[in-house]
Amino acid sequence: MRQARRGAGRLRDDTERRGTRMVLRADARLRVAVVGTGLIGGSVLLRLHAVGVDVTGWDPDEQTRRQARLAGVPTAERLVDAVAGRDVVFLGGPLPTLPATLVEVAAATAEDCLLTDVGSTKAELAAFAAEQGLTSRFVPGHPMAGTDRAGLTAALPDLFTGAAWVLCPAPDGLAAFRRLVTLVTDVFAARVVPMAADRHDAVVALASHVPHLLAGALAGAAHRSPSRDAVLALAAGSFRDGTRVAGTPAHRTGNMLRGNRDQVLAALTQVTGFLDELAAALRCDDVDALTARYAEAAAARAELAGRPYDEQVMSFPVGAAAAEVAWLYDVGAAGGHLSGCRAGADTVSYVARRPRV
Amino acid sequence: MRQARRGAGRLRDDTERRGTRMVLRADARLRVAVVGTGLIGGSVLLRLHAVGVDVTGWDPDEQTRRQARLAGVPTAERLVDAVAGRDVVFLGGPLPTLPATLVEVAAATAEDCLLTDVGSTKAELAAFAAEQGLTSRFVPGHPMAGTDRAGLTAALPDLFTGAAWVLCPAPDGLAAFRRLVTLVTDVFAARVVPMAADRHDAVVALASHVPHLLAGALAGAAHRSPSRDAVLALAAGSFRDGTRVAGTPAHRTGNMLRGNRDQVLAALTQVTGFLDELAAALRCDDVDALTARYAEAAAARAELAGRPYDEQVMSFPVGAAAAEVAWLYDVGAAGGHLSGCRAGADTVSYVARRPRV
Numbered sequence: 001m002r003q004a005r006r007g008a009g010r011l012r013d014d015t016e017r018r019g020t021r022m023v024l025r026a027d028a029r030l031r032v033a034v035v036g037t038g039l040i041g042g043s044v045l046l047r048l049h050a051v052g053v054d055v056t057g058w059d060p061d062e063q064t065r066r067q068a069r070l071a072g073v074p075t076a077e078r079l080v081d082a083v084a085g086r087d088v089v090f091l092g093g094p095l096p097t098l099p100a101t102l103v104e105v106a107a108a109t110a111e112d113c114l115l116t117d118v119g120s121t122k123a124e125l126a127a128f129a130a131e132q133g134l135t136s137r138f139v140p141g142h143p144m145a146g147t148d149r150a151g152l153t154a155a156l157p158d159l160f161t162g163a164a165w166v167l168c169p170a171p172d173g174l175a176a177f178r179r180l181v182t183l184v185t186d187v188f189a190a191r192v193v194p195m196a197a198d199r200h201d202a203v204v205a206l207a208s209h210v211p212h213l214l215a216g217a218l219a220g221a222a223h224r225s226p227s228r229d230a231v232l233a234l235a236a237g238s239f240r241d242g243t244r245v246a247g248t249p250a251h252r253t254g255n256m257l258r259g260n261r262d263q264v265l266a267a268l269t270q271v272t273g274f275l276d277e278l279a280a281a282l283r284c285d286d287v288d289a290l291t292a293r294y295a296e297a298a299a300a301r302a303e304l305a306g307r308p309y310d311e312q313v314m315s316f317p318v319g320a321a322a323a324e325v326a327w328l329y330d331v332g333a334a335g336g337h338l339s340g341c342r343a344g345a346d347t348v349s350y351v352a353r354r355p356r357v
Numbered sequence: 358m359r360q361a362r363r364g365a366g367r368l369r370d371d372t373e374r375r376g377t378r379m380v381l382r383a384d385a386r387l388r389v390a391v392v393g394t395g396l397i398g399g400s401v402l403l404r405l406h407a408v409g410v411d412v413t414g415w416d417p418d419e420q421t422r423r424q425a426r427l428a429g430v431p432t433a434e435r436l437v438d439a440v441a442g443r444d445v446v447f448l449g450g451p452l453p454t455l456p457a458t459l460v461e462v463a464a465a466t467a468e469d470c471l472l473t474d475v476g477s478t479k480a481e482l483a484a485f486a487a488e489q490g491l492t493s494r495f496v497p498g499h500p501m502a503g504t505d506r507a508g509l510t511a512a513l514p515d516l517f518t519g520a521a522w523v524l525c526p527a528p529d530g531l532a533a534f535r536r537l538v539t540l541v542t543d544v545f546a547a548r549v550v551p552m553a554a555d556r557h558d559a560v561v562a563l564a565s566h567v568p569h570l571l572a573g574a575l576a577g578a579a580h581r582s583p584s585r586d587a588v589l590a591l592a593a594g595s596f597r598d599g600t601r602v603a604g605t606p607a608h609r610t611g612n613m614l615r616g617n618r619d620q621v622l623a624a625l626t627q628v629t630g631f632l633d634e635l636a637a638a639l640r641c642d643d644v645d646a647l648t649a650r651y652a653e654a655a656a657a658r659a660e661l662a663g664r665p666y667d668e669q670v671m672s673f674p675v676g677a678a679a680a681e682v683a684w685l686y687d688v689g690a691a692g693g694h695l696s697g698c699r700a701g702a703d704t705v706s707y708v709a710r711r712p713r714v
Contacts, residue, residue: 144593164591193590203587206579211595213639214571217632219654222563225627229692229712230560232660233550234521236501238568240661241598247658250651257639257647268636270582272629275574279625282570282614290614294607297576301604303589304597335586355586 030054033086035079035105037064040118040143041092042155044188049073050157051187058082059152060093067152080108088183091117095255099128106134114176116141120204121259122168126197130170139180140168140197143190144208148247164337165190166204168197169328171321178348181341191337191353194328201260205267209260212245212253213268219246307335307355315349324348387411390443392436392462394421396503397475398449399512401545406430407514408544415439416509417450424509437465445540448474452612456485463491471533473498477561478616479525483554487527496533497525497554500547501565505604521694522547523561525554526685528678535705538698548694548710551685558617562624566617569602569610570625576603664692664712672706681705 032055034045041059045068048055056074058081059065068075076082083089083105091101098119105115115138119125122140129138145163147154165184169177181192195203218239222231231239245253257264274293281289316324328350331338336354389412391402398416402425405412413431415438416422425432433439440446440462448458455476462472472495476482479497486495502520504511522541526534538549552560575596579588588596602610614621631650638646673681685707688695693711 144591146594164593166591191590193587195587199584199587203584203591206582206584207588207591207596208593211575211599213632213635214575214599215595216635216651216654217628218568218571219657220631220635220650221624221628223653223657224631225563227556227560227563227690228657230550230552230556230690231564232657232664233548233689233692233694233712234501234523234560234564235661236521236565237503238572238602239564241601242568242571243654243658243661244598245595246651246654247662248655250648250655253651254644254647258642258644261639261642265636265640267578268632271574271578272632274577274581275570275625275629278570278573278577279622282618283622285615285618287611287615290611291607293577294573294603294610296580297573297600297603298605298607300576300580300585300589301600304592304600305604307589332590333584333587335590337590355590 030088031086032056032088032090033058033083034090034092035082035101036060036091036093036097037068037075037152037155038092038094039146039150039152039154040159041090042068042152043145043157043159044090044092044118044143045073046071046155046157047160047188053187056082056086064152071152079104083108083113085110086113088114088116088180091115091119094252095119095121095259098125102129102134102138103132106132106138111137113137114139114179116167116180118143119259120208120256122166122197122200124259126168126170135170135173137173137176139170139173139176140200141180141184142166142200142204143184143188144204146248148245150249150252160188160190163190164193166193166195166200166332168200169194169325171325174321174324174348175343178341178343181338181350182343185338185340191339193332193337195332196329199329199333201263202267205260205263206270209257209264210267210271212248212257213264214271215243215246216253219243303355309336309353310356311339312352312354313349314352315347318343318346318348387445388443389413389445389447390415390440391447391449392439392458393417393448393450393454394425394432394509394512395449395451396507396509396511397500397516398447399425399509400502400514400516401447401449401475401500402430403428403512403514404517404545410544413439413443421509428509436461440465440470442467443470445471445473445537448472448476451609452476452478452616455482459486459491459495460489463489463495468494470494471496471536473524473537475500476616477565477613479523479554479557481616483525483527492527492530494530494533496527496530496537497557498537498541499523499557499561500541500545501561503605505602507606507609517545517547520547521550523550523552523557523689525557526551526682528682531678531681531705532700535698535700538695538707539700542695542697548696550689550694552689553686556686556690558620559624562617562620563627566614566621567624567628569605569614570621571628572600572603573610576600660712666693666710667713668696669709669711670706671709672704675700675703675705 034057037057037059045057058076126140143165145159331352340351391414394414394416402414483497500522502516688709697708
């Protein structure tokens with residue numbers, strides 16, 4: 001027993017020395033690349049550089065590469081030079097380009113090089129990576145922050161601070177997932193939300209993509225209105241807020257919606273269903289129905305303002321992949337997130353925060 | 358000729374001495390009341406008090422009156438005491454209460470006491486005022502600012518700075534309108550948008566009321582979603598912005614929508630029509646159509662960010678009511694606003710700013 005306890009003690013020391021928590025502290029030699037350095041990839045690049053990680057960027061656009069160099073960030077002239085010998089590569093750039101980028105970067109890096117992306121939909125790319133046999137080292141990711149501007153010049157090193165950053169753990173990709181959890185929480189101060197790729201797409205359809213459709217419809221209808229000029233002159237907070245993302249580059253919004261088409265159309269049906277109920281209540285001047293619907297809406301809104309969380313530490317033996325993934329999915333489905341991960345030779349433990357029920 | 362010119366010169370002096378521009382400067386004894394001092398009326402009250410106008414507030418709610426007194430603002434115990442002997446009375450409070458408040462305040466004030474309201478719809482109240490024979494002294498108004506909170510404790514003296522403030526000039530109420538233009542531009546630093554009452558309601562249906570419906574539908578659908586917790590956890594800027602006004606008090610939103618029902622339903626049809634086009638383009642994966650629709654949306658959005666204005670000074674003989682009203686409506690329809698008014702015995706002149714074409 002004592003020996004076993006001592007053994008366990010050694011194990012823990014081992015965990016701390018080799019654990020992913022130390023990606024930055026012990027493994028100061030971590031070498032990272034970011035391929036595709038627009039708004040999101042560029043913000044990843046700036047942050048990694050700002051905290052002192054050895055990082056190199058690359059973008060197919062020559063002007064973007066020049067901007068990065070002017071900002072003092074190491075940037076390679078060729079993709080292969082950016083990613084050669086790297087431990088982790090972040091894949092950015094337009095959504096439709098990600099599969100080809102993944103193949104190219106995978107071919108140019110070693111088997112133990114961890115890959116992840118920052119695209120806004122996940123199921124298609126996750127399936128593609130599985131076809132390519134990359135599940136063990138590719139972790140689909142989606143940092144949920146942005147602005148209505150585009151390009152490296154709009155990038156901000158603090159863009160992801162406090163933001164949700166979805167990572168999709170697969171049973172045969174847990175080692176890569178755990179390393180990335182630590183990197184994302186430590187370097188970006190983001191909330192890691194573990195979620196299956198298709199589940200992510202269903203959720204963001206409602207949490208992000210349909211809001212883009214509504215914003216486009218509101219701004220577009222105003223543009224076509226015979227009262228266009230007066231509408232824009234009287235546009236108060238509700239219109240400004242409700243149309244903000246209609247100002248994002250049209251092709252980026254289009255790619256995002258097309259990359260998640262079925263889920264977006266399904267979520268849109270939920271929203272237009274609720275809208276029909278509001279309109280029906282208004283048409284019949286049914287005060288009670290109208291007030292009840294808005295009370296439902298306000299309940300969701302109130303939770304956005306701030307939810308109390310309970311913190312939980314959970315440990316798994318390293319081999320119990322099914323249980324670990326099931327628990328991770330449950331954290332994400334409950335609206336929770338991970339704030340840390342320690343992975344040792346035999347045990348992995350997470351710190352999770354879940355909304356209090 | 359010379360005498361005529363001298364005459365004109367005297368006229369101008371007269372204008373400046375008696376003009377409404379001097380409501381505050383020369384007429385330091387202006388006495389104002391605000392009846393109904395929630396978020397909007399309360400902000401009007403705080404601003405008037407802050408700039409040194411002799412103002413008294415009143416609210417049917419005893420706690421609100423106490424809050425006003427605690428804030429050091431003169432507040433009467435009875436409506437009649439608040440409005441007696443006043444030159445201008447602002448009417449606030451819930452939309453459905455405004456007709457009764459108008460009748461009560463009109464009965465308690467002299468014929469030359471100017472009345473205006475701060476409600477979010479205008480046609481019904483304007484028609485009611487006409488029935489009551491109050492057009493010559495009641496000017497329907499709508500300051501277009503707010504927050505998602507309610508009550509005097511949420512009121513802010515600077516709430517209307519730079520905001521659009523619709524005032525509805527009637528041919529037989531121009532004298533009152535001109536005085537109010539000066540008061541609103543001088544005291545509140547707002548942009549006065551002159552507009553017919555029914556036109557206002559059609560415009561705000563799209564600029565403000567439908568955005569409230571969309572926000573309610575989005576937040577309500579999220580509330581009912583089986584993925585509710587995950588949706589709220591992943592809610593990024595687009596969802597937060599798009600649902601902000603769903604957090605406003607349900608009864609206030611309900612009153613606003615019901616007070617403008619037909620116009621809101623008509624504007625909603627325009628927006629859902631555009632939404633259907635976006636959904637159809639997405640369903641067919643028609644990139645060009647999707648991008649073209651978003652380009653329309655972005656065009657409207659871009660103008661919100663800032664439009665260049667041309668300034669214009671326009672004068673009318675005091676008796677030319679039809680021409681004056683027609684020009685005022687045209688300024689509002691063009692997305693313009695008034696930044697000043699000088700009314701003399703024979704001539705009235707406005708400073709207008711119109712979006713450059």
